[in-house]
Amino acid sequence: MGDLVIGIDLGTTNSCVAIFMNKKLKILEYKSGGRIIPSFICFQPDGIVVIGEHAKNMAxxxxxxxxxxMKRLVGRKFDDPLLQKSLEYFPFTVSADFLNNPVxxxxxxxxxxxxxxxELYTILLKELKHYTEEKLGETxxxxVITVPAYFNVTQREATLAAAEDAGFTVLKLLNEPTAAALTYYYDQDIEETHRSLxxxxxxxxxxxxxxxxxxxxxxxxxxxGDTQLGGHDLDNCILEYVYQQLRDKYDYDPQCDSDDKRRLRHKCEKAxxxxSDAxxxxxxxxxxxxxxxxxKITLKRKEFESMADELFKRTIDILDNCLKDSKFSKSSIQEVILCGGxxxxxxxxxxxxxxxxxxxxxKFPNPDECVAEGAALQAAMLSTSKRQTIEELKMVDVVPLSIGFDSLGDKMIFTIKRGSKLPASASHTYVNLDGNDTSFSIGIYEGERLDVKKNRHLGTITINNVTPAPPGQREVMFTLAIDLNGILTAKAKEKLCDNVKELKVEYTRGSISDREIKNSILAAAENKINDEKFEQFVKHKQYLIKYCIAVTYALEEQELTDVYEEMYNFCKETRWTADVLEMDEEIRVxxxxxxxxRLCDKVVQSRQFQFMPQEV
Incomplete structure (x- = not known):
């Protein structure tokens, strides 16, 4: 009959399990009767572990x-500024292990x-698995598990590992807004082209x-998106307001007591x-x-809206950037879909x-549930069970920012371009710069600027034991690939042999805010003229470096370094000088x-130096 496949929305605040079976989409109610389960774990002093609503009340x-x-901790380093900000409001203890990971x-x-x-994720997922099996009466x-569209590779891999430890096989990590759209479109009979946000x-x-x-x-x-912007941040606005009221009017600081912090957070969340209704x-x-x-502290809706105004506007700024990036007009969006509590x-x-x-x-009747429902629909599409037969919608995700390699002169090679459909894969062939080198390294970057230093460094892939060759005569193919789960890998292969190196790249947006990443797109558009000037500058810089390398290589190979000592030393020094010159030093280049x-051309021609670059 085939195994059943369920959908799980593993949320920061609440989690939800859904299944599409026998042509019906159903949220699986938790044993306490709720349709959503607080993503809460309470470790009682006597050793008992409680999960969900009861755990939230006990806490x-x-x-x-x-x-x-836990979702704000997973896949981040302890000293991550965004994680540190979250710690200000936690009543429980979070510290760093020897690898700077949060514990x-x-x-x-x-x-x-x-x-x-x-491990906390695993405990939660084990509980979700256990109650699901009790509800369905089978293993x-x-x-399919949903994740934020802007989860980085470490966060995605941690989710996959936790699910595996809980006894699950994850068929797909589905981006949350995609899941919500899937729920919406499944019930809509739309034949013509239709755009939604x-x-x-x-x-x-x-x-x-x-x-x-x-x-x-x-x-x-x-x-x-922004992986550090949500309802908890709105709770924190009210919490700060209450803190200040207690300090100003009662000379009491509740932040000194973890019990008080937790109690107040619970009350602020309720307020x-x-x-929303009063x-x-x-x-x-x-x-x-x-x-x-x-x-008694009274809070009016207008006061709440005022204190949360910056957070509200941040969501609209992100929405605006996304729409501009898509190059669609507001009027071309036929449907605006709201989801999330x-x-x-x-x-x-x-x-x-x-x-x-x-x-x-x-507006979904139950905005907390639509993401789980989308996960369940995707699960049915991937299931082999006849009980989960479903008319399939084909969902295609895209790469939000271009990813590529650096090249000589710090020029970005846009390998997988922004907007590419997932899964995506692309290659670029590099030739060696220096002669007879035995290793080759390339930096991997994310961003839209031509000057690679203005983009974000994701990692470096190095291939060793490569075949020695004169400058520009050995080829290494570098390939980037992003799978359907958003995991980025890099691969290097020397063309002349089976020398291959693979690297799983930390495709992370966690080190800087998502707003800054979105700003990089705007910066690329605003600096288009500067980037065009940079491209002309790089051509001259690349020529200078290649010229110097070719001359020094030829002099060394022909054992003429002593005969033309001045020329050899000048080219050797200029090669490294040119490497650090910036665009405002184009005249010097x-x-x-x-x-x-002037110093080398006669010797180059008379000695018939090989591998000289073509003039710009």
Missing amino acids: VHEPKNGIYE VSFKQKGATVRKTPK VKKV VYDLGGGTFDVAILEKRFDNVDVVCVA KKEL NEAVITINGMVPNHPKI STRIPKIQELVSDYFGGKQLN KELIQKCK
């Missing part, structure tokens, strides 16, 4: 043992226990995706939800502040609607070219 009393927001520690049975974010091994604001992450549907094909045209919320604080047994906030709906000129928004030619 109010055991804040140091109640772990949440959560807590007390159980009198001993300190340490868990990595991946479930295969799954998905605005996905969840508990911990924000994604925007623009999709284009043609018959049964749905292409993801463009994505943007945020109340403000114009004001009352935060009641009992028995926390000395000499004040009961404190935080889209219940009235101000969010107002801002998005106003951005599109008052357009009516498509041209002067050095002329000086080289």
Whole structure:
């Protein structure tokens, strides 16, 4: 019959499991009766592990043992500024291991226990697997799991590893906005070309995706997002407000007590939800502040909207950049789809609607569930079970930013271009620069600028034991490939033999904010003229370096370094001088070219030096 495949939305705040079976799409209710499960783990002091709603409630009393927001820890280094910012609000302890990875520690049975974010993910996924099997009455091994579109390769790999440790085989990591679009389009009978924008604001992450549907094909045209922007950040706005009220009016700082921090966070989260339906919320604080047994802090919706205004506008800025990047007009977007629990906030709906000129928004009845439903639909498409037969929609994701290699003169070679459909693969052939070298290294970058130094370095791939050869006479092919799960790998192969090196590249957006990455696209457009000037500069710089290398190589091969000592030393020194010259030193590059030619050309011609570069 084939194994059943389920879909899991593994969220920062809540998780959700869904299945498409017997032509029905169904959310699997948790054993407590809820359709969504808080992504919460409480490690009780006696050794018992509790998960979900009960764990969230218990953590109010055991804040140091109640772990949440694992999604903001996974795949990051401890000193990551974005992770450090999250730590300000955690009542539990997070420290660095010897590799600078975050580790959560807590007390159980009198001993300190340490868990990595991946291990915490595994515990949560094991629980989801267990209750799913209880609900369906059979073993479930295969799954589709959703992740933010802007999850980096480390985060994706940690998710895959955690799922494997939990007993799952992951058939696909599906980007969250793509999953939401899949849910929307599955019920829509649209034959003509149709464009939609998905605005996905969840508990911990924000994604925007623009999709284009043609018959049964749905292409993801463009994505943007921020993996550190979501409902928890809105909770933090209210939390800071409450902190300040307690400091100013009662001379009490709740940040000194982890119990108080957790209790207040719970109340602030509740107040945020109340403000989606009411114009004001009352935060009641009992028995926390000395000499004040009961404190009431009133928060009006307008006050909340004011304190969260910057975060709201950040989502609109990301949306705007995504639309500009797609080169579509606002009027060409037929449907705006909201998903994620935080889209219940009235101000969010107002801002998005106003951005599109008052357009009516498509709001899922249960925005917390639509991503899981999309995962379940994708799962059915990948299933071999006859119980999961489904009319297939073909979903195609894209590469959000160009990825490529550096080349001589710091020029970016755009290998996989922005907007390329996944899976994507492309190659570029390099010839050796120096003569008789035995290793070859190339930097891998992400960005849209021609000057590779203005893009983001992702990693370096080195191939060793290559065949020695004169300058420009040995070829090495470098290939970049991104799979359907967004994992980037690099491969180097020497053309003359089977010498191959593979590298899994840390395709990470975690070291800088996603807003900065989006700004790189705008910077490329704004600096188009400068990039054209840079290209002309690089041509002269490359010629100068190649000329110097060819001359020094020829003099060494013909054992003429002593005979033409001045020429040899000048070219050797100029080769390294030219390497660090910048665009504003173009005149000096041209002067050095002329000086080289005056000093060397006669000898080059009379001695018939080989491998000389063609003039610019």
